Amino acid sequence: MPTAGTEPTPLLSEPDGAEVVRTPAEAAALDMPPLLVLEPVERFLDAHGLGGGRLAWTRIGDGQSNITYLMERGGRRFVLRRGPRPPIAKSTHDMVREARVQRGVAKVGLPVPEILAVCEDESVLGVPFYVMDFLEGEIVLRETPAALDSPEGRRAASEALVDTLVSLHGLDLEKAGLTEFGRPEGYLERQIATFSRLAPLVTERELPLVEELAGWLRENLPATQRPALVHGDYRFGNVMFAPEAPARITAVLDWEMATLGDPLADLGYLVAMYSDREDSGPSVMDLSPVTRAEGYFTKGEIVARYAEKSGLDVSSLPWYQVLAMWKASVFLEDMYTRWNAGERPGDDFAPKLETQVPALLEAARDLTRR
Secondary structure, three states: EEEOOOOOOOEEOOOOOOOEOOOOOHHHHHOOOOOEEEHHHHHHHHHOOOOOOOOEEEEOOOOOOOOOEEEOOOOEEEEEEOOOOOOOOOOOOOHHHHHHHHHHHOOOOOOOEEEEEOOOOHHHHOOOOOEEEOOEEEOOOOOOOOOOOOHHHHHHHHHHHHHHHHHHHHHOOOHHOOOOOOOOOOHHHOOOOOOOHHHOOOOOOOOHHHHHOOOOOOOOOOOOOOOEEEEOOOHHHHEEEOOOOOEEEEEEEEOOEEEEEEHHHHHHHHHHHHOOOOOOOOOOOOOOOOHHOOOOOOOOHHHHHHHHHHOOOOOOHHHHHHHHHHHHHHHHHHHHHHOOOOOOOOOOOOOHHHHHHHHHHHHHHHHHOO
């Protein structure tokens, strides 16, 4: 699953002795648990008929939370996805749940990779994980895929991004087997309550705006217009395009935070995370900076097309943008705290969060005032 404009990283055939080891004995000898232990994973794959022989591996993806490996075995490629090193806050990084929702949406035709096997046994890697099919394609982050690199192609990519979100929010939950995947009633209130509870658990410094913004969100809560399956992290970085024109999304990725709830939460998050030509400059939310180029939608065009296609009233969208930024500050602060504790060695992103998390909270407060 390469990013546009990059060559796939060569797969490694030997462990590095820190992040990846071969045996449980080698893992036990480390001060910090590794992320991949090859021999037990190979036995798990054997049990599910996935390839044969020794694994080759490489870490892929732009995710800063969960961890994804491209693996090859016996001439077959697949992807392993797991959560971060324990301890993990309750209700986060649930790989079993993430696999379940992907199997559900696949039933109704939404593009997702096929889930090949799910491991709930934490003795294998220390956390649950799942294995999915490897798909060829490109992800828009810092460069546009060559086949789409024109104003018309970039606009078509934007249209596909929005239209796929509208399709996600309109899918038949009963056919997908997801009618009990969450409780849409009270979804927004639970989001505020959950992240208010998590915030003090993931930080070791004073961030008073977290509590201030939580109060503002509670006091200005909008009414949910209709329930839908909410992805929770929908953006260009979590959709894969076919390598050829016209623009076509072949997979929606990273379903960790999916649940039943308010569809405008996804739209607010998409707009909050999005970079366009009208932005003043880069920020910690600037995950796909290429979308400042001519042809990509502006934030206003995203909102207008979504409103037209979905029929929903988007006048309260700034509230949902604040919610997205506030929630992101909690996740990012968790990364920063883990880095300070030495749990994210070699991470060049987390140190920036010392100033970027407070800046994100300030930007969210500015939005409430406007």
